Amino acid sequence: MKNIRLAIFILVALAQLSVPALMAWTRVQTLAYGRVWKFKTAPIDPEDAVRGRYVMLRLDAEDFTQSEQLKSIDSIYAILKEGPDGFAQVDHLSPSPVPADSAMKVEPGGWWQERQHIVFPFRYFWLTEKSAPQAEKAYQENSRRGQQNAYVTVRIRNGDAALEQLYIDNKTLVEYLRAQQSEKK
Amino acid sequence: MAGSTNRRAVRWLRGQLPELVAAGVISPENAGAIERHYGSVESRTNFGVVILASVGAALVGAGIILLIAHNWDDLSRAARTVIVFLPLLIAQALVGFTLMRRNESRPWREAVAIFDVAAVATAISLISQTYQIQGSFADFMRVWLLLSIPIVYLLRTTLGACVYLIGIIVWLFAHEIGIFVRSPDPMFFWVLFLLIVPYFLLRFFEDRGSRETAALAIVMAIALAFGLGFTTGFAKTDLGGVAFAGLMTAIYLCGIKFFPRTDERLHIVALLGGIGIGISAIVLSFESSWHMGREFFWGQRSFDGNIAVALEFLFPIVAVALVALDPIRRRVKFSLAAAVFPIVTAVALGIANLCPPSDAESLHKTSCSFTAAALMNCYALWLGIDILTRGIRSDSIARANFGLILIAALAISRFFDSELSFVTRGLGFIVVGTGFLVANILLFKKRAAAAA
Numbered sequence: 001m002k003n004i005r006l007a008i009f010i011l012v013a014l015a016q017l018s019v020p021a022l023m024a025w026t027r028v029q030t031l032a033y034g035r036v037w038k039f040k041t042a043p044i045d046p047e048d049a050v051r052g053r054y055v056m057l058r059l060d061a062e063d064f065t066q067s068e069q070l071k072s073i074d075s076i077y078a079i080l081k082e083g084p085d086g087f088a089q090v091d092h093l094s095p096s097p098v099p100a101d102s103a104m105k106v107e108p109g110g111w112w113q114e115r116q117h118i119v120f121p122f123r124y125f126w127l128t129e130k131s132a133p134q135a136e137k138a139y140q141e142n143s144r145r146g147q148q149n150a151y152v153t154v155r156i157r158n159g160d161a162a163l164e165q166l167y168i169d170n171k172t173l174v175e176y177l178r179a180q181q182s183e184k185k
Numbered sequence: 186m187a188g189s190t191n192r193r194a195v196r197w198l199r200g201q202l203p204e205l206v207a208a209g210v211i212s213p214e215n216a217g218a219i220e221r222h223y224g225s226v227e228s229r230t231n232f233g234v235v236i237l238a239s240v241g242a243a244l245v246g247a248g249i250i251l252l253i254a255h256n257w258d259d260l261s262r263a264a265r266t267v268i269v270f271l272p273l274l275i276a277q278a279l280v281g282f283t284l285m286r287r288n289e290s291r292p293w294r295e296a297v298a299i300f301d302v303a304a305v306a307t308a309i310s311l312i313s314q315t316y317q318i319q320g321s322f323a324d325f326m327r328v329w330l331l332l333s334i335p336i337v338y339l340l341r342t343t344l345g346a347c348v349y350l351i352g353i354i355v356w357l358f359a360h361e362i363g364i365f366v367r368s369p370d371p372m373f374f375w376v377l378f379l380l381i382v383p384y385f386l387l388r389f390f391e392d393r394g395s396r397e398t399a400a401l402a403i404v405m406a407i408a409l410a411f412g413l414g415f416t417t418g419f420a421k422t423d424l425g426g427v428a429f430a431g432l433m434t435a436i437y438l439c440g441i442k443f444f445p446r447t448d449e450r451l452h453i454v455a456l457l458g459g460i461g462i463g464i465s466a467i468v469l470s471f472e473s474s475w476h477m478g479r480e481f482f483w484g485q486r487s488f489d490g491n492i493a494v495a496l497e498f499l500f501p502i503v504a505v506a507l508v509a510l511d512p513i514r515r516r517v518k519f520s521l522a523a524a525v526f527p528i529v530t531a532v533a534l535g536i537a538n539l540c541p542p543s544d545a546e547s548l549h550k551t552s553c554s555f556t557a558a559a560l561m562n563c564y565a566l567w568l569g570i571d572i573l574t575r576g577i578r579s580d581s582i583a584r585a586n587f588g589l590i591l592i593a594a595l596a597i598s599r600f601f602d603s604e605l606s607f608v609t610r611g612l613g614f615i616v617v618g619t620g621f622l623v624a625n626i627l628l629f630k631k632r633a634a635a636a637a
Binding site: 002005006008009012013015016017019020021023024027028031121122123124125126162163164 | 266269270273274277280281284285288301305308309311312313314315316317318319328332335336339
């Protein structure tokens with residue numbers, strides 16, 4: 001009886017380990033081999049007790065023109081295209097992730113006067129506790145009207161979208177904060 | 186019943202056994218049988234120790250989460266990933282140790298179970314943070330619950346089972362809030378719920394009289410009420426009232442049948458069901474409860490939609506079956522007024538649907554809504570009087586007063602609901618208040634007479 005229990009426990013333990021391990025593995029693959037897309041952002045910074053701190057992302061591309069309201073709510077993919085300014089835009093919505101390097105699963109939002117809102121699968125950019133307050137300040141300085149200098153890069157592979165980096169003034173957040181620090185000195 | 190056994194008395198009796206055998210009052214076999222009978226009572230660990238051990242494990246787990254989440258600024262992703270798995274591996278090593286060496290120690294089992302479950306949550310959350318993975322909270326809860334349920338069985342933790350049930354209620358709310366459609370499909374709740382049922386049955390057949398089994402039964406009943414609430418919202422039929430009446434009655438009858446007591450008092454599960462019946466009856470006595478949505482249709486439904494409708498029928502059927510299957514010759518222990526609640530509700534639903542919706546009336550209101558509500562008012566009054574008289578008969582002040590509270594709640598509801606004059610309302614309150622006084626005086630007199 002004890003041996004059976006132990007054998008079952010080993011299976012359970014493997015399952016418990018494999019879930020986070022698989023999550024990490026899929027993401028590592030997407031980050032290594034996925035196609036890079038840039039999205040203009042408008043982040044804010046609330047606090048999350050469990051997950052440290054994060055920047056809440058609001059992306060320009062999440063609102064786009066569409067003449068008809070979404071009917072189906074199961075599995076919707078946004079098919080992306082690159083705009084003239086180099087930033088990603090939603091080309092159209094599709095029930096299947098084709099082509100695989102420019103499709104990502106999204107949640108449907110509201111529809112109002114031919115403008116469709118969708119929610120991308122990355123709403124937060126997590127930060128370390130130390131950099132969160134500075135990051136918030138940096139964003140506020142760089143996301144005023146007329147001075148929108150913040151964007152995120154996302155890698156997409158086989159319909160899986162991995163948030164890669166938050167850029168402010170064309171520098172990664174860490175580089176930007178470091179530059180700010182040295183300027184002060 | 187083992188649960189209600191006085192432990193000090195058991196210890197005294199065990200001390201007396203050698204003397205009784207020596208004096209020839211009982212045989213050594215009888216003494217052995219008595220020892221075995223009370224063995225389970227004595228071997229039970231102090232519940233306080235279990236709680237303290239579990240709280241300790243939870244605090245250690247929370248401390249680890251905070252330390253890891255806030256002190257790794259300069260680590261690379263790979264280093265963080267390795268560290269994330271450390272608490273989980275430690276917890277799993279402890280579970281393995283407990284299974285091999287401390288399997289009979291309840292505080293070990295409960296504490297290690299909580300530590301392992303917390304470590305799984307930590308690992309998933311921190312991998313999500315490290316790799317910017319952004320699932321919904323409901324998805325996270327679902328994975329976490331599924332990875333935690335085997336631990337409940339392996340470590341036989343009733344506290345863990347209760348926490349699991351609370352977790353599936355949290356999943357219901359997270360799922361409802363996280364999705365942009367009204368009444369999203371909550372049917373996965375029932376899968377999660379069914380996973381805990383075998384554990385409850387194990388506990389029930391092992392020791393139905395214990396406080397832990399009762400606590401688990403209560404949490405299960407509460408989870409069922411939430412699950413059914415979300416399911417009726419999803420099913421979009423007008424059967425919600427009947428389904429709830431069925432559930433509450435089934436809980437009440439299960440409490441009486443499966444947790445019998447030797448005295449006149451009700452088991453906590455039956456009590457919970459009784460209170461549920463009372464509250465549901467008051468809610469259904471409002472006329473607005475019988476304004477039919479008429480969303481019900483017999484056409485094409487999704488598979489989950491069909492299951493939801495079947496579940497709405499299931500609980501009233503179970504309740505009626507529990508009444509019908511009771512052998513006729515046995516003395517009926519349950520309140521007939523409480524037991525017929527689903528049938529009365531079904532009749533009221535039928536009445537409410539008899540009339541076609543009239544254009545002159547407000548939305549969904551039928552001219553039969555009033556008749557249905559009137560029937561429920563009569564029923565609630567009968568229920569209140571029945572509980573009151575049963576309370577007086579069984580010398581239970583609490584039960585008698587619950588009957589009175591029910592009648593008072595009914596009266597108050599109607600005073601606010603209807604357009605009665607102040608004089609009528611005032612008279613009504615006086616009648617109900619006098620009822621309270623008279624019933625309590627009667628009860629105390631009866632008690633004083635019994636004491637003398």
